Amino acid sequence: MSRVSPRTEPSVVHVAARLVATRPVGDFQYMTFAAPGVPDLARPGQFVGITVGGPTSGALLRRSFSLHAVSPAADRSEEDILDIVVAANGPGTQWLVAQDVGAVVDLVGPLGRAFPLPRERVACVLVGGGYGSAPLFWLASALRDRGCRVELVLGGASWERLFGADKAERYADGVTITTDDGSRGHQGRVTDVLGDVIDGSGASVVYACGPMGMLEAVTSVAADHGAVAQVAVEESMACGVGVCMTCVMPVRGSDGVTRMVRSCVEGPVFRGDRIRWDAFEQGWCRVPDDTLGAPIVPAAPVGAGDRPARASAPVEADAPEQAASAESGPDASDEGAQ
Amino acid sequence: MFGRKKSREGDHKAATADPGAPDPGAGTTAARHVETDLSVDLAGMTLPNPVMTASGCAANGRELARFFPLDDLGAFVSKTVLLDPRSGRGTPRMAETSGGMLNSIGLQGPGIEAFVTTDLPWLASTGARVLPSIAGTDPRQFAVVAKTLRTSEAFSACVGVEVNISCPNVANRGLVFACDAASSTEVVDRVREQLPDTPLFVKLSPDVTDIVAIARACLHAGADGLTMINTLLGMSIDTNRMRPHLAGITGGLSGPAIRPVAVRAVWQVYAAMLAGTLPTKPIVGVGGVGSGEDALQFLAAGASAVQVGTATFGDPHAPVRVRDELAEGLSRRGLRTVADAVGLAHTRLP
Ligand SMILES: Cc1cc2nc3c(=O)[nH]c(=O)nc-3n(C[C@H](O)[C@H](O)[C@H](O)COP(=O)(O)OP(=O)(O)OC[C@H]3O[C@@H](n4cnc5c(N)ncnc54)[C@H](O)[C@@H]3O)c2cc1C
Ligand SMILES: Cc1cc2nc3c(=O)[nH]c(=O)nc-3n(C[C@H](O)[C@H](O)[C@H](O)COP(=O)(O)O)c2cc1C
Ligand code: FES
Numbered sequence: 001m002s003r004v005s006p007r008t009e010p011s012v013v014h015v016a017a018r019l020v021a022t023r024p025v026g027d028f029q030y031m032t033f034a035a036p037g038v039p040d041l042a043r044p045g046q047f048v049g050i051t052v053g054g055p056t057s058g059a060l061l062r063r064s065f066s067l068h069a070v071s072p073a074a075d076r077s078e079e080d081i082l083d084i085v086v087a088a089n090g091p092g093t094q095w096l097v098a099q100d101v102g103a104v105v106d107l108v109g110p111l112g113r114a115f116p117l118p119r120e121r122v123a124c125v126l127v128g129g130g131y132g133s134a135p136l137f138w139l140a141s142a143l144r145d146r147g148c149r150v151e152l153v154l155g156g157a158s159w160e161r162l163f164g165a166d167k168a169e170r171y172a173d174g175v176t177i178t179t180d181d182g183s184r185g186h187q188g189r190v191t192d193v194l195g196d197v198i199d200g201s202g203a204s205v206v207y208a209c210g211p212m213g214m215l216e217a218v219t220s221v222a223a224d225h226g227a228v229a230q231v232a233v234e235e236s237m238a239c240g241v242g243v244c245m246t247c248v249m250p251v252r253g254s255d256g257v258t259r260m261v262r263s264c265v266e267g268p269v270f271r272g273d274r275i276r277w278d279a280f281e282q283g284w285c286r287v288p289d290d291t292l293g294a295p296i297v298p299a300a301p302v303g304a305g306d307r308p309a310r311a312s313a314p315v316e317a318d319a320p321e322q323a324a325s326a327e328s329g330p331d332a333s334d335e336g337a338q
Numbered sequence: 339m340f341g342r343k344k345s346r347e348g349d350h351k352a353a354t355a356d357p358g359a360p361d362p363g364a365g366t367t368a369a370r371h372v373e374t375d376l377s378v379d380l381a382g383m384t385l386p387n388p389v390m391t392a393s394g395c396a397a398n399g400r401e402l403a404r405f406f407p408l409d410d411l412g413a414f415v416s417k418t419v420l421l422d423p424r425s426g427r428g429t430p431r432m433a434e435t436s437g438g439m440l441n442s443i444g445l446q447g448p449g450i451e452a453f454v455t456t457d458l459p460w461l462a463s464t465g466a467r468v469l470p471s472i473a474g475t476d477p478r479q480f481a482v483v484a485k486t487l488r489t490s491e492a493f494s495a496c497v498g499v500e501v502n503i504s505c506p507n508v509a510n511r512g513l514v515f516a517c518d519a520a521s522s523t524e525v526v527d528r529v530r531e532q533l534p535d536t537p538l539f540v541k542l543s544p545d546v547t548d549i550v551a552i553a554r555a556c557l558h559a560g561a562d563g564l565t566m567i568n569t570l571l572g573m574s575i576d577t578n579r580m581r582p583h584l585a586g587i588t589g590g591l592s593g594p595a596i597r598p599v600a601v602r603a604v605w606q607v608y609a610a611m612l613a614g615t616l617p618t619k620p621i622v623g624v625g626g627v628g629s630g631e632d633a634l635q636f637l638a639a640g641a642s643a644v645q646v647g648t649a650t651f652g653d654p655h656a657p658v659r660v661r662d663e664l665a666e667g668l669s670r671r672g673l674r675t676v677a678d679a680v681g682l683a684h685t686r687l688p
Contacts (some may be wrong), residue, residue, distance in 0.1 A: 012404050014654060051652055058437040060593050060652045108654060238432045238439060239651035242401035245394070245417075245443045246432040260425045260446060265401065279428070284585050286428040293423035295444065 012241070013037040017050070017107035019099055020081070026160040028131055029086045029097035030068075034079040038109050039070035044139035045209075045232055045269045048084065048109030049240035052092035061238045063092050064264075066135040066209065067110065082109075085134040085163055111240050112268045115139050115207055115230055121147040123203040125227070126172070127190050127218050128154050129210025133163045135232065139207060140171040149173050151201045155190035155210070159183040174201065191217040198225040205230065208272070212280060219272030229272030235263045235285075250276035250288050258291045374668040376661070378412065378676050380620040380642055381537045381562035383497040385412035385467060388676050389633065389661040392624050392647030393418050393471035393500060393541070394443065396657075398457040399464065405654040408466035410661070415645060416457065418471040418502045421479045423449040428585035433574045438593030438626075439648060440572050442586030445473065445505065450483045454490035462495030469539070473502040476509040477524045484532035498537030501529055501561075504568040516543035516568070519555035526559035539622060541565040544599050553607045554616055563620040564607065565645070567600045593626055593648040600625025601639045608640020608681055628656060630663025637676065638683035 017035040024030070038048065049062035065084040073080050088094045099105070115135075118124070124143050126136040133154050140150045152172040156162035157180045165184065168175040176193050177185025186193055191214070198206065198221070206222040208215055209232040222229040237247040242265035251261045252274045261267070279288050287294050376387035390413040396402050398416050408414050426446025433440045448457070453470070461468045470487060474480035480501065487493060503515035503522055515521040526540055540556040542549060544567040553564055569590025574583040582588075604623045610616040620643070623636030628649035636644050644664075649656040673679050 014405060058594075059434060060437070060648060061432075061434050061439060062652060106653070236430050236432055238434075238441070239654075241404075241654050243395060243397045243654075244432070244441070244651055245397070245426065245446050246429070246441060248426065248429060248431070248446070283579070284428060284430075286585070287425045291425045293425040293446075293449070295425065295427070 011041050014108045016104050019101055019103045022101060028163055031086055032081060032083050035082050035107050036080050038082050039072040039080045042067050042070050042110035043114035044142055045115035045135055046110035046112050048107055049111055051106040052095050059092050062240050064237050064240050068134040069138050085131050087131045112264055115269050118205055122205060123149040123201040124205045125151045125153060125197050125203045127208040129214040130156050130161050131163050132210030135209055137164055137171050149201060151197050153190050153194060153197055191221050194221045195225050198227050203227050216277040223273060230269055231272045232268045233263050237264050240264045249285055250279045250291055258288055260291060371669050372672050372674055374665055374673060375675050376665055378643055383537045387412040387661050388643035389657055390645045391415050391657055392645035395647035395650050399461050402654060403464060406658045408464045410658050412643060413469045413497055414466040415469045415471055415500055417447055418445055418473045419447050419450050419453045420445060420473055421450055421483055430584055433583040435574060438591050438595030440574055440584060440589035440591055442584045442589035450486045454486060458492040462492040467497040468495045469498050469500050470496055471500040471502050473505045476507060477528045480525050481528040481532050484529045488533055498539060499533060500539045500541055500565055502541045504543040516552060517546050519551055522552055523555045523559045526556050526561050530560040537562045539563045539565045541568055543568045544603055545571050549603050550606055550610045557617050557619055565622040565624060566603045567625050570596055597626030601635050604636055604641050605639040612684060627660060630660055630667040633660055633664045634667050637679040640681045642680050
């Protein structure tokens with residue numbers, strides 16, 4: 001990292017967490033853990049890292065889950081509780097949702113930076129896609145506690161992929177639902193309705209959590225309607241605590257310089273307009289040429305001579321073979337590591 | 339500041355007494371506890387215990403310091419630092435595999451100037467014994483990085499230097515230094531010139547035909563010890579999209595999956611030392627260490643210390659846990675010092 005003082009959260013605990021309740025909600029599993037020490041430290045937008053597969057599993061890496069809600073023990077007779085909402089995407093999350101009450105998992109948290117809260121009583125729009133709406137309810141409460149007007153916009157592919165639509169009314173001054181297939185609310189995407197919601201509420205901040213494509217679109221709609229977007233991103237994370245450098249993305253700093261920053265410690269919440277959306281393409285993210293320390297590698301063999309050129313994206317959209325051959329040529333040998 | 343699941347801090351000695359275990363290292367006889375001294379001397383580096391972080395698996399310290407005091411470690415090995423700032427590669431940078439993971443970070447880092455002005459002084463302030471890892475894209479760059487380190491104010495916090503030669507040599511058609519004895523020699527020569535009195539550990543790649551030959555080149559060029567092994571080159575295909583999983587196409591394989599390769603590499607090099615075909619120097623074992631038992635394997639194969647890498651991603655307390663489990667494992671086997679375990683398996687052949 002170029003900035004060596006990561007603005008990490010002040011504190012984190014590493015505990016054995018016990019599953020105390022679990023139930024399906026649509027396509028998701030709503031899971032409640034007793035996790036000593038986490039609730040007091042956590043704020044909306046932070047996440048936890050959970051190991052999956054049990055002690056004999058070959059799965060080594062933690063899985064990240066946004067905190068949906070926390071509840072510190074009021075007294076000795078109670079436990080510190082946290083809730084997460086899990087989509088069974090792959091083997092690790094399938095294992096997790098299959099756990100029964102009483103199961104114990106290894107948990108680290110809270111991790112990452114929380115949603116920044118506005119100082120003034122401004123109106124805010126909170127946009128969630130799929131399980132991305134999980135952290136927004138708690139955020140909504142925190143904002144309303146400060147006197148902010150809160151609009152919730154929840155979207156999903158279908159009604160089963162919406163999270164929290166049923167309880168949304170209790171958390172917000174206005175609720176708008178969208179589904180891609182029209183099985184609930186407006187048919188379409190959250191960004192189809194977002195502009196009107198911003199204008200109607202006079203919101204100056206839009207908070208969003210969901211798939212990267214949605215976050216990019218939300219950022220641009222927010223800007224068009226005079227609001228700042230704060231988005232919680234999702235990037236593959238090996239450690240979740242800032243030591244492995246796998247979770248990076250290109251983000252422009254306040255000095256205007258783009259750096260590959262770790263989304264687990266400097267994120268997951270970023271200002272939407274600081275993220276270099278131009279670098280994301282079909283599930284890849286390349287390093288923009290003007291990034292601090294961007295690679296200079298010999299250009300692809302054909303006609304490049306020996307003049308060094310900026311590294312091209314692994315996939316420049318339409319020329320994947322070319323990029324692949326540049327990497328796999330005999331000379332590139334083993335730059336694979338680290 | 340620290341996690342609740344604390345290691346038993348400062349418990350560098352695993353106590354209880356039963357002097358004179360008849361068959362040192364015999365393992366299973368759980369009653370044979372002795373007091374074990376974990377301290378080691380590695381080519382002049384005196385460390386309270388033989389467990390270190392692995393380069394690139396602990397960043398530059400601040401993140402893990404939230405979980406345990408860095409001076410609990412034998413040494414803190416920092417992320418490989420190069421001359422200039424590097425952004426590293428695009429993403430995805432990692433893919434989980436059975437018992438391991440692939441990574442393709444691209445040596446992201448701040449560059450040596452930023453390292454010596456901010457990271458190193460901070461590490462020094464924690465009391466950690468620092469083993470900075472350095473690299474370059476040609477031998478001259480290694481020398482400049484080494485010199486910048488030596489002339490920096492906080493250099494006194496460094497107990498030695500680890501030289502990562504598993505990176506491509508742009509002066510030699512991008513061939514990885516560690517895959518070529520002549521390039522390895524050149525790098526170690528140049529770094530030795532800059533750091534005449536500093537313990538130098540050269541980190542070897544397993545992706546070679548004859549690791550003993552590379553070890554020999556490094557030791558003859560003046561290395562004080564060897565760190566073995568770096569990641570193995572691997573690749574994974576995302577079958578949903580039928581394309582490479584990693585943006586870097588290929589990546590380095592690490593974790594328990596590579597432990598047998600690492601133990602074998604340590605075994606071969608130590609065997610050559612025993613046979614007198616290599617100078618006898620300390621080996622630091624790395625590759626899939628996640629428990630005290632894993633660490634014991636490396637010691638028995640010939641390593642004098644171990645590094646914990648990928649295990650830290652799953653368990654931020656892994657390095658100190660390995661230290662405590664190792665102390666207990668040695669004690670349980672009636673072994674009083676780490677040195678008593680080093681190379682033990684070479685004396686017990688079929
Ligand atoms: C900050 C953050 C918050 C998240 N919050 C939630 C949440 O509230 N609810 C929820 O269901 N999911 C959430 N996710 C996604 C969740 O972490 C992944 O779905 C999960 O890691 C997939 O694991 P798997 O074993 O099922 O899949 P596999 O594909 O087998 O996972 C293999 C590896 O890739 C990583 N990985 C795969 N997909 C993702 C992904 N989408 N994001 C990050 N890492 C991934 C895994 O950690 C694992 O190391 C969040 C991710 C991040 C980064
Ligand atoms: C994400 C990641 C980054 C790494 N970065 C470096 C590095 O910068 N320099 C280096 O010498 N080794 C690096 N390594 C290799 C490790 O230090 C270690 O040699 C290897 O991972 C095997 O050990 P392990 O199985 O305990 O991880 C890295 C490994 C991983 C997984
Ligand atoms: S996930 Fe390891 S640094 Fe972010």
